[in-house]
Amino acid sequence: MDMQAAAERSDAILDAVLREVRPELRWTHGPTTVGSCDLTRRRVVMTDISAARRGNLLGVVDRFWRKNGYRMTAVNNDESFPAIYAQTRDGFSVSLRIGGEGQAFFQVDTPCVRESEVADST
Template identity: 65%
Template sequence: MRVRRSACALALSLGVSIAACAGNGEGADMDMQEAAEHADKIMEATLSGIEPVVHWAHGPTTTGSCDVTRRRSVMTIISSERRGNFLGVVERGWKDRGYRIKGINNDLDSPAIYAQTRDGFGVSLVFGGGQAFFEVDSPCVEESEVAESTASPNGPSYDGVYPLPRPNVRSDFWSVGAP
């Protein structure tokens, strides 16, 4: 890792941008487990900013050669009539935390928002098949083992169940208009 950091420092001092060196701030000084824990905090801040509260369950954690991705699936039914509200609440929360919005997909069936934190973590909210999915991707960090998230879902945990069931929690607000 020290060699990669030295190579990154040299490349950056010469004004050369290398994708593997893109992690700045916190990401450059953490290992994959620390990055996963930081991703959990980003996810918790995102979900706690949504009112009314939505139920969620863990999606799979995946690792690359130097990055980690945490996922959460929203188990509350978000009706097509409320998707815009949901996306807007999340986007405002991300902007309030200083995240840079990198892209918005306005597709009616599969809308999405993509952003980046100040320390190089990618965050996204994507709708697919009528369900909302959150994902947090770390920048390149030091390789290490990664434990599963210790955050407790605010509904059934679905431990060992893959794929997760379709959204099955009704909300007086988010599910309005849904069958």
């Protein structure tokens, strides 16, 4: 797999989890960062998640990732900044982090892959 294929896989991972959330979230692409043999794709949720609904969002995402065979690697139960982290069977690390004002950040970090050009998310 090269970096472009890894970027496309990362986008598919992000698309799939965002489709699970109801009501639908407004989001935008975050920056893509490229390392020597890996990359990171991000989605920034524009919908502010109320303190009362943050646990629900984390639960929906947690259940979806587990249902799809992801291995949960860490959970941060902090009241202000909760987060969950997991890894796919093919080595992609995924996370959902909640900011203090209810901002939500999804991120996928790829495993090491062959170097190639990487197109921006569309």
